[in-house]
Amino acid sequence: MSEHEAFDRMMVVEVETGSLAVAGSPRTSGVDQEHVAALAVVQTPLPPITVHRPTMRVIDGLHRLRAAELRGERKIAVKYFDGAEEDAFVLAVESNVTHGLPLSTADRKRAAARIIASHPQWSDRMIASVSGIAAGTVADLRRRESGSGADQGSRIGHDGRVRPINGAEGRRIASELIAQNPTLSLRQVARVAAISPETVRDVRNRMMRGEDPLTRRGRQARGADGTAAAPPRLGRAPSAVLAKDSAQDRAAAVKRLKADPALRFSEIGRTLLRLLSVHSISVEEWEQILDKVPPHCRGVVAYLAKESAEMWSEVAVRVQSKVAETA
Structure with a gap:
């Protein structure tokens, strides 16, 4: 991100109400007049609305805008969003799911279908978290959508990780790596095979028990003769991949x-x-930085680097514990 963030919650400006556009809302039913009337009589200042700066379209706060107009106000407090229109729509959906007058189920499904088309790389769970519907419903919508990226080999999950849609190939690669070098850590294998460390653990345990490293679902993806379809070969030796x-x-x-x-x-x-x-x-950039550290500063830099490393280790432990709590 540049120093000018796509969305800055700290910057609030006043904008003429007549300069704002209201088209493109995920709420197909339009404005709820009762809700507008209720907001219009609120004595305390209402939160700023969110506006897409390039188009001046209201992303979040249409009812607050109408309430301000009902009170005869010519200006309204605004926070700007500078991202792409597709991301502005995502923000509009997420905002109307998490607070204010909630979207109807039909609107959420329509919004999810649009996000599937604009962000096909996102996983079902990620789109579900934004649109406020079940991940299974998103999967059903994706199957019905044509040209939505359903044939992609991987998707970005809600945790930001890229995972293959079919994990069978990742399990196969993991089993080969484990067989060739049993001393590799779970994370090393997971990084190369593009699967989670827990999946690697399951693969390793299956191999130790003499079982097929593929799950039943993965085996069902095999060819009609019962053997795995010829998977893409590793472009480099495992040791070269791990050395990247x-x-x-x-x-x-x-x-x-x-x-x-x-x-x-x-x-x-x-x-x-x-x-x-x-x-x-990159490593090269670190080398350039380290070469330029003045001799009289090296001790302090080493101390701060060590302290930072310990702090990040603590962060990793605490975040990982939260992952375990929600698993």
Whole structure:
């Protein structure tokens, strides 16, 4: 992200109500006049509305806008969103799901179908979290949609990770890596096979028991003769894959996180992304930085680096514990 964030919750400006557009709302039923009347009599200032700056279209706060007009006010407090129109629609849906007058179930489904078309790389769970419907419903909508990216080999999950739609290939690669080098860690294998460390653990346990590393669902994807369809071969030897620059993995992970609206559209989320982006620079860049550290500063830099490493280790432990709590 540039220093001018796509969405800055701290900046509020006053805008002429007549300059705002209201088309394109995910709410197909239009304005609820009773809700507008209820807002119009509220004595305390209402929260600023959210507006897509390039189009001046109201993303969130149509009822607040109508309430201001009903009170005869010519200006209204606004927070601007500078992202793409597709992302503006996602924000509009998420905002109307999490607060205010909720969207109807039909509107949520229509919104989910539109997000499937505009963000086909997002997983069913990720779209479900934005649109406020079940992941299974999103999957049904995706199957009905043509040209929605259903044939993609992987999707971005709600946690920002890219996972294959069919995990059988990842399990096969993991089993080969484990067989060739049993000392590899779960995370090393997971990174190469593009599956989770827990899936790698399951693959390893199955192999130790002498079982097929593929699940029943994965075996059903095999050919009619009962053997696995010829999978794509690893382009490089496993050792070469594992030796790739880990900075590329970190940069790719941060990029996936930046696609998650739960982080992009919150102040705390953007702060986290900025912190993580610092650590996604390449090994070559680190070497240049280290070479330029003045001799009299090296001790302090080493101390701060060590303290930062310990802090991030604590962050990793605490976040991982939260993952375990929700698993």
